[in-house]
Amino acid sequence: MVRINLGIGRTDSMKKRGERTKRHLNLKNDEANHITLLGKSGYGKTTIMRGMVEEIYSSYSDAGIPPIIIVIERKVDTSKPKKVIEIFHEETEKSTEKHIYRKYGDGIWNYIEHYVKELEKDKDLRYGLMGDFAIGFPNILGKYTKAGMDEYKTLLGRHGLSPAAYPARRFVFRPRRDIEDIAFDNGPLTEVISSKLAYPDMPFEIIADMNNLGEQSRYSAILKNIWDISKIRDPKEVLMIAEGSENPNSGPSQTYLRIEETMNRLKTDLLFTGDLENSFLTKLTNKKINILDFSQNSELETYEECLIFKLVVQNAINVAIKYRIPVFFVVDEVQNFMKDKNGKWAIDKILREGRSLCINLICATQYTDNLPKDILTGSSHIGIMGKLASNTDTKTLEKLIPDFKDVVDFDEPGSLSEYENLKKKLRFRGYFSYNKDYTEHIEYRQPQSL
Numbered sequence: 001m002v003r004i005n006l007g008i009g010r011t012d013s014m015k016k017r018g019e020r021t022k023r024h025l026n027l028k029n030d031e032a033n034h035i036t037l038l039g040k041s042g043y044g045k046t047t048i049m050r051g052m053v054e055e056i057y058s059s060y061s062d063a064g065i066p067p068i069i070i071v072i073e074r075k076v077d078t079s080k081p082k083k084v085i086e087i088f089h090e091e092t093e094k095s096t097e098k099h100i101y102r103k104y105g106d107g108i109w110n111y112i113e114h115y116v117k118e119l120e121k122d123k124d125l126r127y128g129l130m131g132d133f134a135i136g137f138p139n140i141l142g143k144y145t146k147a148g149m150d151e152y153k154t155l156l157g158r159h160g161l162s163p164a165a166y167p168a169r170r171f172v173f174r175p176r177r178d179i180e181d182i183a184f185d186n187g188p189l190t191e192v193i194s195s196k197l198a199y200p201d202m203p204f205e206i207i208a209d210m211n212n213l214g215e216q217s218r219y220s221a222i223l224k225n226i227w228d229i230s231k232i233r234d235p236k237e238v239l240m241i242a243e244g245s246e247n248p249n250s251g252p253s254q255t256y257l258r259i260e261e262t263m264n265r266l267k268t269d270l271l272f273t274g275d276l277e278n279s280f281l282t283k284l285t286n287k288k289i290n291i292l293d294f295s296q297n298s299e300l301e302t303y304e305e306c307l308i309f310k311l312v313v314q315n316a317i318n319v320a321i322k323y324r325i326p327v328f329f330v331v332d333e334v335q336n337f338m339k340d341k342n343g344k345w346a347i348d349k350i351l352r353e354g355r356s357l358c359i360n361l362i363c364a365t366q367y368t369d370n371l372p373k374d375i376l377t378g379s380s381h382i383g384i385m386g387k388l389a390s391n392t393d394t395k396t397l398e399k400l401i402p403d404f405k406d407v408v409d410f411d412e413p414g415s416l417s418e419y420e421n422l423k424k425k426l427r428f429r430g431y432f433s434y435n436k437d438y439t440e441h442i443e444y445r446q447p448q449s450l
């Protein structure tokens, strides 16, 4: 069992002073610990997930079982670099260097200064797209921002934490901007890899999906035979074999042409490589936090993202069986995967088989009308950030969590200013239901990275 810090709960009179309010979550090593985070946009779901990733990374590593953490990132957040620039100027204007160094640490501050200077020189707009999971960038925002209710402490200070960067390996597919620029935006401990899928990693169904191959067609049957049954996963060789069964006395058949088209696509598309050693799957690591960059940095269609996700889940299952390493999938905006058959397959697979293999799902959604019930039913723990999106969501959760009605109550604002105050008060706070059995109010642990 590994304990992670969840945040601050309400005072518990049964506990000794000092340990009164800290809340931990016990993660089991021999079963799945799926967590779902719910809440409306802007209340901090992504921010808090980042905090959980940090906890999992350090607690498991401290326990001597470094896990494979795979984060699926959906968005870049342009407001973060803007806030970093703002804070830099405000601090340098109002405080002495000595004071700033003491507050943020000199290494961190010198880095921030360098980052801000580069951004301000940047006329070609190369920078400024920081990922939602800039896990390699120290969170100076959390050290600067006052914690809503507590005027004397900052968001991070309230949890006894300070800004820190965590090592990250970021996988970008068909990169839309320079790899170096993406690395620069995501902090000094971020390594960016231009990632490719290797032909040998890809089962025929993936090739068929990517190329819209008709299921019943002759070319599909021939290709499946060569690719999956003979396991010849090399476009050149495939073409030679297909050519071999052509009639030498007539022009190329439709079947051949369609196979040729498919193989050419594989050869020219930057997403693929013939070199198994270059496959991004071999670069997933338990020494760093893996981030699959499905933000604007990668030029991917939704169905391709889902296919990659499926491949990674299949790969993770093999790794989990072979090496008995715990695996954590951190999936933001999980609803995006539920509409696609491969995406749904991947989520279902983790939910169902995760238990026996210790493959865990931590996901978040701001679902408005209908919560994905499979995910909620399969989750061990459910967290709510700020408010729920609708009454229907409340009803669903009341059915699922017996003590939900008694514990959770959301004030409805009576005016616009009340609403604004409430939003401030509720950001990064909410409820956590342990094993869907015990629910309580919680101020979630802030992330040390941005």
Ligand SMILES: Nc1ncnc2c1ncn2[C@@H]1O[C@H](COP(=O)(O)OP(=O)(O)OP(=O)(O)O)[C@@H](O)[C@H]1O
Pocket: 039, 040, 041, 042, 043, 044, 045, 046, 047, 048, 077, 079, 080, 139, 141, 142, 143, 145, 155, 366, 385
């Ligand atoms: N330490 C911080 N101090 C102040 N603001 C912060 C801090 N960390 C994050 N933010 C900001 O808080 C806002 C909400 O955070 P976050 O992106 O986590 O919300 P979310 O629930 O994931 O929203 P969405 O559903 O839109 O993705 C963001 O605009 C982010 O820039």
Ligand SMILES: [Mg+2]
Pocket: 045, 046, 047, 132, 332
């Ligand atoms: Mg988010």
